[in-house]
Amino acid sequence: MSSEPIQSSAASQAPPSSTIWRDLGCVLAVTVLAAALGATFDLSEKAYRFTRGMERFQLDELPGTLLVLSIAMAWFAWRRYLDARREVRHRRMLEEQAERLLADNRRLASQALQAQELERRHLARELHDELGQYLNAISLDAARIRDLSSEREPEIHRIALQLMQSATHVYREIGGMIRRLRPIGLDEFGLPSALEHCVEGWRERLPEASFSVTIEGDFSGLSDALTITLYRLVQEGLTNVSKFARRSRVEVFMVRAPREDNGAQIDEIVVTMADDGPGTDLTKPRTGLGLIGMRERVEALGGEFHVASEPQGGFLFCARVPAHAGLAEPVN
Template sequence: MSSEPLRSSSSERSPPPSTVWRDLTWVVALTVLAAALGAAFDLSEKLYRFTRGLERFQLDELPGTLFVLSVALAWFGWRRYRDARREARHRRTLEEQAERLLADNRRLASEALQAQELERRHMARELHDELGQYLNAISLDAARIRDLSNGREPEIHRISLGVLHSASHVYREIGGMIRRLRPIGLDEFGLPSALEHCVDGWRERLPNASFAVTIEGDFSGLSDVLTITLYRLVQEGLTNVSKYARNARVELFMVRAPRAVQRSDEEATAHDAANSTPIDEIVVTMADDGPGTDLSEPRKGLGLIGMRERVEALGGEFHVASEPQRGFLFCARVPAQAGLTEPVN
């Protein structure tokens, strides 16, 4: 969930003191002007002569009634102003609480993602180091039994071949599990190479689809949770292509660039003076020309929900666009500094 609405609504607060005093000055000035005009033109006397002839209609009581009405309206306006101030303070307090809860939720979600990826990395390492080692030993022993039994013990030879086949099958399955737990090459070669390897794998699985990959910018120095989040986004997007758009043209675009932030001149000057380092963001876009979908209808899978939660947990934005027979597109924008250790205030 994005925090932009909260920030925009919290900025709509009570007017600054300068505006209040300016309005009060106008009220006093208009009152003094009305008194001066009334004195200059003898307004009360003229009004008295006008209403005296209408005494049978009790219109001579009109000035007093209007005075009471004006005082009552002033009291009513003051009460409404006081209630509005109280409501604004209450709303501001709730918005601040919501912002704190949203920040805590994002922090907890980010920590949960980090813990999940650490556990996946540990599990992948254990599968590779422990099970892989024992499977290699089993394969070597079975190969030795096969060689010793060749031509002399047909039954033992047949069983050894079965053991070799089973060990090879389990080793391939474990390799697939390791790749799902921890992308190949991500730690060794970096994010762009890992994504190229991932797309190459899908090129083999989907020969009728075409893939265009464009990666621009420097992706070094990113946090581990951000790196794996970007990879999982692309991975989930390609999985959706395999499910719904197997014959489509797929375009993947990833770029790291300075974030475009709209500021006033004073805010921009203050920001430049406080920090000369530009704020970068990473934009990931994947589009295909497949059958598309109606986003107003509920979806059975949790892929898009998981993608959105991953992105928003890092303080980013996630958008989806699609129409039936018009293809599918998602765009994620994530701060490049997301997930890095921040100093505690």
């Protein structure tokens, strides 16, 4: 299964100092060897004798000319070295600038997502508390009119029944909107139950697919940003299954477990979703925003997001996020 190419910053690396010393050693060794060979075989004398005979071609000027050429080449190389150093410095500066912009971008994206979730939550509460109450009152009033008019006013009785039906319809619609805005049970029963409920909904909608959910660990005490991110990851993954892999076997894993990283223990949450559907060629350009949004959400919380797939080879994504992400740093 091919995995998505990982974008790594092309950090310019200076050669290690051991290489520089080795090269300098080579230069000195070659010079000493040339001197030794020259001394052993009297090369200069032979060259002098040879070039003196060719004086009419000015060949006796060759050693001096070659010396000037080598000094000029050294100067030329030095100038190119300075150019290269300037170029590397410039590139490094651009890379740092790009990294800073990327970090700013991530922060902005994270804030935008948080603001969006806050607004959704607020809207869901308003819809539930305000509209829900009034609709309930309308239903009760309509029921009362229905009862009072049942024998005397058949027309009013009919209208009251219609009113009740309309109220029920709007109530159901609002229920759907609230569910889309704020996942059911997330606040009341916690993330594992909300996810089970979400998968249950897809089991009914996609009878040809099979779903298995494995959740291990304690998911209490997570920040709201992390909880909603984990939920939205699974939600988007399941939406993609409904679009691209309707007849597949889908496995969802969510685990909270400590991991060893350079001797330090990291408490992290790993979410993996895999299906054995038709997969896709990840090297081809894609237009959708779902996977990009998932990556944004995870990276905004300091996590990692990976996707792997190949044609006819299923589809998998894996997100690892520190469990403390989004919580205020402890004050020392």
